[in-house]
Amino acid sequence: xxxxxxxxxxxxxxxxxxxxxxxxxxxxxxxxxxxxxxxxxxxxxxxxxxxxxxxxxxxxxxxxxxxxxxxxxxxxxxxxxxxxxxxxxxxxxxxxxxxxxxxxxxxxxxxxxxxxxxxxxxxxxxxxxxxxxxxxxxxxxxxxxxxxxxxxxxxxxxxxxxxxxxxxxxxxxxxxxxxxxxxxxxxxxxxxxxxxxxxxxxxxxxxxxxxxxxxxxxxxxxxxxxxxxxxxxxxxxxxxxxxxxxxxxxxxxxxxxxxxxxxxxxxxxxxxxxxxxxxxxxxxxxxxxxxxxxxxxxxxxxxxxxxxxxxxxxxxxxxxxxxxxxxxxxxxxxxxxxxxxxxxxxxxxxxxxxxxxxxxxxxxxxxxxxxxxxxxx
Amino acid sequence: xxxxxxxxxxxxxxxxxxxxxxxxxxxxxxxxxxxxxxxxxxxxxxxxxxxxxxxxxxxxxxxxxxxxxxxxxxxxxxxxxxxxxxxxxxxxxxxxxxxxxxxxxxxxxxxxxxxxxxxxxxxxxxxxxxxxxxxxxxxxxxxxxxxxxxxxxxxxxxxxxxxxxxxxxxxxxxxxxxxxxxxxxxxxxxxxxxxxxxxxxxxxxxxxxxxxxxxxxxxxxxxxxxxxxxxxxxxxxxxxxxxxxxxxxxxxxxxxxxxxxxxxxxxxxxxxxxxxxxxxxxxxxxxxxxxxxxxxxxxxxxxxxxxxxxxxxxxxxxxxxxxxxxxxxxxxxxxxxxxxxxxxxxxxxxxxxxxxxxxxxxxxxxxxxxxxxxxxxxxxxxxxxxxxxxxxxxxxxxxxxxxxxxxxxxxxxxxxxxxxxxxxxxxxxxxxxxxxxxxxxxxxxxxxxxxxxxxxxxxxxxxxxxxxxxxxxxxxxxxxxxxxxxxxxxxxxxxxxxxxxxxxxxxxxxxxxxxxxxxxxxxxxxxxxxxxxxxxxxxxxxxxxx
Numbered sequence: 001x002x003x004x005x006x007x008x009x010x011x012x013x014x015x016x017x018x019x020x021x022x023x024x025x026x027x028x029x030x031x032x033x034x035x036x037x038x039x040x041x042x043x044x045x046x047x048x049x050x051x052x053x054x055x056x057x058x059x060x061x062x063x064x065x066x067x068x069x070x071x072x073x074x075x076x077x078x079x080x081x082x083x084x085x086x087x088x089x090x091x092x093x094x095x096x097x098x099x100x101x102x103x104x105x106x107x108x109x110x111x112x113x114x115x116x117x118x119x120x121x122x123x124x125x126x127x128x129x130x131x132x133x134x135x136x137x138x139x140x141x142x143x144x145x146x147x148x149x150x151x152x153x154x155x156x157x158x159x160x161x162x163x164x165x166x167x168x169x170x171x172x173x174x175x176x177x178x179x180x181x182x183x184x185x186x187x188x189x190x191x192x193x194x195x196x197x198x199x200x201x202x203x204x205x206x207x208x209x210x211x212x213x214x215x216x217x218x219x220x221x222x223x224x225x226x227x228x229x230x231x232x233x234x235x236x237x238x239x240x241x242x243x244x245x246x247x248x249x250x251x252x253x254x255x256x257x258x259x260x261x262x263x264x265x266x267x268x269x270x271x272x273x274x275x276x277x278x279x280x281x282x283x284x285x286x287x288x289x290x291x292x293x294x295x296x297x298x299x300x301x302x303x304x305x306x307x308x309x310x311x312x313x314x315x316x317x318x319x320x321x322x323x324x325x326x327x328x329x330x331x332x333x334x335x336x337x338x339x340x341x342x343x344x345x346x347x348x349x350x351x352x353x354x355x356x357x358x359x360x361x362x363x364x365x366x367x368x369x370x371x372x373x374x375x376x377x
Numbered sequence: 378x379x380x381x382x383x384x385x386x387x388x389x390x391x392x393x394x395x396x397x398x399x400x401x402x403x404x405x406x407x408x409x410x411x412x413x414x415x416x417x418x419x420x421x422x423x424x425x426x427x428x429x430x431x432x433x434x435x436x437x438x439x440x441x442x443x444x445x446x447x448x449x450x451x452x453x454x455x456x457x458x459x460x461x462x463x464x465x466x467x468x469x470x471x472x473x474x475x476x477x478x479x480x481x482x483x484x485x486x487x488x489x490x491x492x493x494x495x496x497x498x499x500x501x502x503x504x505x506x507x508x509x510x511x512x513x514x515x516x517x518x519x520x521x522x523x524x525x526x527x528x529x530x531x532x533x534x535x536x537x538x539x540x541x542x543x544x545x546x547x548x549x550x551x552x553x554x555x556x557x558x559x560x561x562x563x564x565x566x567x568x569x570x571x572x573x574x575x576x577x578x579x580x581x582x583x584x585x586x587x588x589x590x591x592x593x594x595x596x597x598x599x600x601x602x603x604x605x606x607x608x609x610x611x612x613x614x615x616x617x618x619x620x621x622x623x624x625x626x627x628x629x630x631x632x633x634x635x636x637x638x639x640x641x642x643x644x645x646x647x648x649x650x651x652x653x654x655x656x657x658x659x660x661x662x663x664x665x666x667x668x669x670x671x672x673x674x675x676x677x678x679x680x681x682x683x684x685x686x687x688x689x690x691x692x693x694x695x696x697x698x699x700x701x702x703x704x705x706x707x708x709x710x711x712x713x714x715x716x717x718x719x720x721x722x723x724x725x726x727x728x729x730x731x732x733x734x735x736x737x738x739x740x741x742x743x744x745x746x747x748x749x750x751x752x753x754x755x756x757x758x759x760x761x762x763x764x765x766x767x768x769x770x771x772x773x774x775x776x777x778x779x780x781x782x783x784x785x786x787x788x789x790x791x792x793x794x795x796x797x798x799x800x801x802x803x804x805x806x807x808x809x810x811x812x813x814x815x816x817x818x819x820x821x822x823x824x825x826x827x828x829x830x831x832x833x834x835x836x837x838x839x840x841x842x843x844x845x846x847x848x849x850x851x852x853x854x855x856x857x858x859x860x861x862x863x864x865x866x867x868x869x870x871x872x873x874x875x876x877x878x879x880x881x882x883x884x885x886x887x888x889x890x891x892x893x894x895x896x897x898x899x900x901x902x903x904x905x906x907x908x909x910x911x912x913x914x915x916x917x918x919x920x921x922x923x
Contacts, residue, residue, distance in 0.1 A: 085723045158904075165908045170658050170722045174858045175904055181855045182900035185893050300854065304660075304730050311727060344738035351731020355724040356717055 020236045033229050036062065040218035056214060060289060061333065063221040065326050066228050067286035072309040072321035073228070073235055074278035079307070080316030081239050082271050083251030084168070088176030089279050090303035091183050092151035096280025097293040098187075099150055101200035102134060103143030104211075104288060108204045120202070121195040131193045140207055147284040148277045155276030156269065163268045168254065177300060184298035199294025206288055217289070224285045228322070231278055235318050238271070247271055308347070311354050314361025323362060411477040412442055414462075420450060421457040421490045429499050436503025437535050444507035446475050451500040456487035463490075506532060509539040509552075517543070518551045525555035530562050553579060558587065566604040573607060577614025580621040582766065588615045625766045630884045636773040638880025639780035640842065643835035644853045645860035645876055646787060647828035653804045653866035654824045657715060657725045661733035662857065663850025664740075665707060665829050669699040669836020670845040671740060674749045689754040692837065699833035707829020711822050733850070741847045748846035757841060776838050783834060788869055790827070800824050804866070859903050865913020875914060879903075 021029065039054050039062060046053040071093050078084040105119045114123040118130065136142045158179060162172060190196035209216045238244050249257045250264045257264060287293045296302070305328075313324020328350065335343040358365055412435070419431035432450075435443040449455045449465040455475065456464045463475035464487050472483040492500070505527065508520035521539070524532050536556045543549050553575065560572030573591065576584040591602040591611035602608050648662045659665075673695040680691040710732060718725040753772055760770035791797035799820045802810040811817050839849065856879070864875030879899060886895035907913075 079723075085726070161904075161908050165911050167907060167911050170652075170656070170726065171862060171907070171911065173723065173726060174658065174862055175907060178855055178859060178862075178900045179904060182897045185897055189893055300851070304727070307727060308731075311724075341738070341742065344734045348731040348733075348735035348738070351734065352714060352728050355721075355728040355731075356714065359721075359724070 018240060020233060020240060029229070029232070033225065036066075036225055037222060040214075040221050044214055044218060056217065059221055060217065063217070063224055063289045064286065065329050066221075066224045067282045067289065068306075068309065068329055069322040069325040070224070070228050070231060070282035070285070071279050071306055072313070072325040073231055073318060074275040074282065075306055076310050076315055076318055076321040077235055077238070077271055077278070078275045079310060080318075080321070081244060081251060082247045082268055083254075084268065084272060085173045085307065086176045086272075086275075087173045087300070087303045087307065088180040089275075089306050090298050091176075091180040092155065092276040092279035093283035093286070093302075093306075094183075094187075094293065094295070094297035095151045095154065096147045096283030097287040097297060098194055098200070098283075099137075099146035099280070100143055100284035100287050101203075101293045102137040102146070103140055104203040104206060105200050106134075106138040107206060108202065111204050112202070119195070119200075121190070121198065122193075125190055127193075134193070144284070147280050151276040151280035151283075152273050155273045159269050159272040160265075163265050163272070177303070180298050180303055181300060184295045187295035187298060195294070197295060199292060199296075200287070201292040201294075203288060203291060211288055211291070220285070220289050224289070227281060227285060231281075232318060232322065235278075238274070239318065243267060243270070305347075308351055308354065310361075312350060312358070312361055314358075314363030314365075317361065317363040320361045320363035327362070412438065412440055412446065412475065414476045417446065417463040417475050418457075418461045420446075420455065420463065421461075425493075425495065428496060432496065432499045432503045436506035438507060438510075441507075441510055441512060442476075442478050444504060444511055445473075445478070447500050447504045447507055449475070450490060450492060451497060451504070453489055453492065455490045456483070457490055458484055458487045502527065502529065506535050509535065510542070514545045514548050517545070517548045521548065521551035521555045525551075525558045530559050533559050550579070550581060550583070554584065554587075557584070561587075561591070566607055569602070569604065569607045570610045573610040573614050577610075577617045580618060580766075582618060582622055585615060585618050585622075588618070622766070625764060626888070628763065629767050630888070631881070632767075632769055632773070634881035634884035635777055635877065636880070637884055638877035639777045640835075640839065641853075641856055641860050641880050642780050642873060642876035643776075643783060643831070643838055645857035645864075646783065646872055647831035647835070648857050649828075649861050649864060649866065649869075649872040650787075650800070650831070651825055651828040652861055653868075654800055655715075655719065655821060656722050657718075658722065658729070658858070658861075659715075659828070660726055660730040660854070661710070661736060662729075662828075662832055663852075663854040664733045664736040665703045665832035665850070666836040666839060666853060667740065667845075667847065667850040668706065668736065669703050669833035670751070670840035670849055671744065671749070671836075672699040672702050672833065673837045673840040674744075674751050674845055677751060689756060692754055692757070692841065695837050695840075696834060699837045700830040701833075703833025703836070704826040704830030707832075708822050708826040710829075711825035715825070716818070716821070737847050737850070744847070746847060748844040751840040751845045753841055772841050776842065779834075779838055783831065784869065784873060787827075787831065791869065796820065796823060855900075859900065861913075862907060863903055863913055865910075865915050868915040871913055871915035 040059050042052055042054040043056055043059050048055070071089060074092075075086060075089050078086055108119065110117060112120045112123075114120055116123045118127060122130070137146070158176075162175060167175060186192055187194055187199075188197050194200070203211050205211050206216065206220075209219075239247070246257070246262060246264075246267050249262075250267060254264055283293075283297070309325040309328050310321040311324070312328055313322065314320025328347075331346065331350075332343060335346055354361065360367070416431055416434055419427050420435075422428050422431070432447065435447055445465065446455065446463070454466040456466055456472065458464065464472040464481070464483065465475050466472050466483060466487075466489075467480070470483050471480060472487070473480050505520045505523040508516050509524075511517050511520070517539075521536070524536065533556065536552055536559065540549065540552050540556065543552055557572040557576045560568050560575075563569055563572075573588060576588055588611045591600075592608055592615055594600050600608060602611065644663075644666060647665070648659060651657055651659050651662075673692065676695040676698050677688070677691045680688045680694070710729075714728055714732065715725055718728055757772045757775055758770075760768045760774075762768050791800060799810070799815045802813075802815055803817055803820055803824075807817060836849075839845075839853075843849075860872060860875045860879060863879065864871030864873075882902070883895055883899055886898055889895075890898055
């Protein structure tokens with residue numbers, strides 16, 4: 001239904017295994033990883049004031065953007081390839097963040113304002129013990145399991161029912177929005193046991209390391225970069241595979257695919273759950289770097305903003321959403337510091353102009369320009 | 378004695394003629410008949426028992442002057458002259474005649490009437506009785522409550538007389554509690570039973586604890602009430618009150634559910650039309666509501682400045698204005714942006730979201746981020762009490778009626794006009810309609826205008842219920858989507874049933890689950906419901922595959 005805007009897939013030569021990226025692309029990606037990866041080193045190695053010094057703020061900002069980029073990549077997998085527009089990826093992002101946040105809260109130990117074994121907000125609510133769903137979260141690896149398992153399980157169950165009853169298109173988008181909205185209301189309640197509208201904050205340490213130390217921050221940054229690069233390659237592998245082609249077919253004409261004899265449920269469910277898990281990981285990486293997670297991450301606005309990162313960069317391109325997340329958020333950072341009152345106008349314009357004039361985003365534009373130059377040459 | 382009394386009255390009359398204006402002007406009416414002077418004289422008797430008798434007699438008098446005399450006696454401001462007249466010292470050498478309240482100079486020979494503690498106690502009790510007839514309802518209510526606490530069954534006749542005279546509902550209720558709680562202390566089971574039945578008949582929740590204490594055993598197993606018949610009557614009274622409370626709650630839920638439902642209906646109706654027609658989810662719909670509300674605010678300002686006398690009717694003028702503004706905005710959006718995105722519903726969703734961001738920020742820049750003040754016209758404030766404990770406020774009733782009117786006109790438009798015929802044709806099959814000559818482009822624009830205009834109308838309605846601020850639309854966004862998803866497209870009935878149903882379910886769940894959990898439950902129920910009927914409640918049956 002929305003296939004017209006998408007570049008036609010390559011011919012169905014199922015037996016030919018293509019390399020994941022072209023050699024030039026590999027080189028470019030490696031270079032990008034090296035450049036990005038060296039920034040925290042520059043921050044650590046050179047003192048402030050030195051021309052090669054990179055400020056801690058810039059490193060933290062880039063780390064945050066990479067988490068957003070990972071979430072955008074996850075969203076691109078479902079929207080760009082399977083045509084499923086989720087307005088609820090903020091939920092998976094926040095769930096991953098909360099799962100990691102539970103560990104970080106327990107790692108505070110008795111250093112909270114009340115000096116209690118329980119997090120401050122529980123002391124405030126006069127709770128005497130952790131609720132059952134907090135059990136074992138003091139173990140880092142269990143929390144990491146939750147980071148993937150909770151968004152994954154929720155996405156699996158929700159997706160199973162939604163895809164089975166063939167909810168698609170705008171309906172699916174709205175239902176995901178409603179789900180996220182319901183979750184936000186739930187997390188805003190103090191009784192839910194996740195800190196109400198303050199959420200989790202004031203983290204002290206992670207795995208025993210001081211969470212504010214520049215070295216810890218650099219390590220978190222590198223982990224994020226590695227996750228982003230790794231998932232980019234993995235997503236490319238998925239979309240290049242036969243399964244990826246079926247996904248593209250679902251996007252372009254689900255009914256026709258069904259008539260041919262495919263059952264789309266399993267394919268959609270796979271990519272949907274995978275995407276939710278990736279988003280959960282993005283959230284888990286985001287929380288220690290930003291130092292706070294609250295239900296605001298589940299708001300309608302946050303989820304739709306994620307979609308615009310993908311759209312601006314170019315849906316269905318994998319690399320585009322990463323660029324889009326960086327570009328839109330860079331713009332946002334600049335606007336909110338220089339013209340805070342104009343940011344919403346700018347964002348609104350980005351939404352309108354992208355959908356009207358850049359249906360394939362910045363990557364699509366670059367490709368079109370490159371193709372034109374190729375013709376002229 | 379009698380001669381003295383007549384002389385007194387004559388003297389008072391003379392005084393009344395001589396003195397131009399009575400000083401006790403605060404409440405001039407009640408002194409008309411005056412108190413019995415011989416009774417007053419007994420207050421200064423040498424025998425304490427005589428004085429006690431006079432005090433209690435005064436306490437049962439329905440004349441408000443009696444309360445003043447008793448108060449003065451308690452405060453040692455009552456004075457007796459040598460000829461047996463009683464005067465209330467009002468300070469500064471002035472006095473008021475105890476019998477009539479007429480003001481005069483305080484004679485030099487007036488001796489203070491001394492009271493002892495025993496008398497003081499009697500005065501306090503008597504005061505409560507006499508204050509039952511005070512002019513101020515608050516004083517009367519306080520007196521009734523004091524009597525109930527004192528628990529002197531001898532006051533029952535007095536309370537009975539007060540009840541006969543009382544017109545104020547809240548004071549009556551207090552008097553009934555006093556009466557019943559005194560009757561409950563009676564040692565005659567019939568009297569207690571009567572009291573219990575009386576309390577039950579009031580349908581007033583305030584009596585429930587008292588009655589329940591009689592009907593149920595205490596923790597040690599004994600009953601507070603020895604007589605089984607009375608206990609049974611008390612249990613029946615509790616049941617009666619509970620039944621009444623349940624009815625009130627049910628009716629209240631029904632009303633608030635209907636009210637919420639009609640708000641949702643107004644908010645979602647325009648959305649349903651555009652979604653049904655074009656398959657376009659307009660994320661800026663909430664902002665069109667918000668703009669309607671701001672139009673109401675502007676019209677109100679204009680009325681205040683230009684026609685202050687007509688300010689109460691600004692809402693009526695705001696309706697067409699909001700409709701036109703929102704419709705014009707909607708049509709402009711359709712022509713400039715949405716038209717280019719047909720066949721790409723997900724992109725439309727994003728573009729309209731962008732528009733909504735700009736509209737919101739635009740309103741913020743123009744009017745500020747704070748809420749603006751939109752007043753209810755006076756004919757919309759207040760409400761009528763349908764039954765004991767349930768008040769239907771006029772503004773909510775007005776909005777229910779308004780929603781029904783809007784639905785009626787939309788129905789009329791869709792089913793009995795040429796434009797409506799075209800809209801329905803395009804909703805059913807756009808390409809076929811195009812082929813037989815329906816001007817789909819123009820109809821799209823008009824229908825989008827209609828949907829936006831209805832949003833503007835809804836905005837005016839919302840401005841009468843809650844805060845008007847730039848975020849107003851966001852609050853209704855998810856809810857109105859849910860109505861559309863639940864109701865399905867292409868059917869007005871689906872939207873109406875979905876909106877009223879959602880409103881009702883929400884309000885009926887709230888008492889059990891709390892507002893937030895009720896909302897979450899409803900959202901989850903919708904998600905589950907859509908599993909069964911992905912096309913909504915009244916999906917048109919067809920054979921087409923997308």
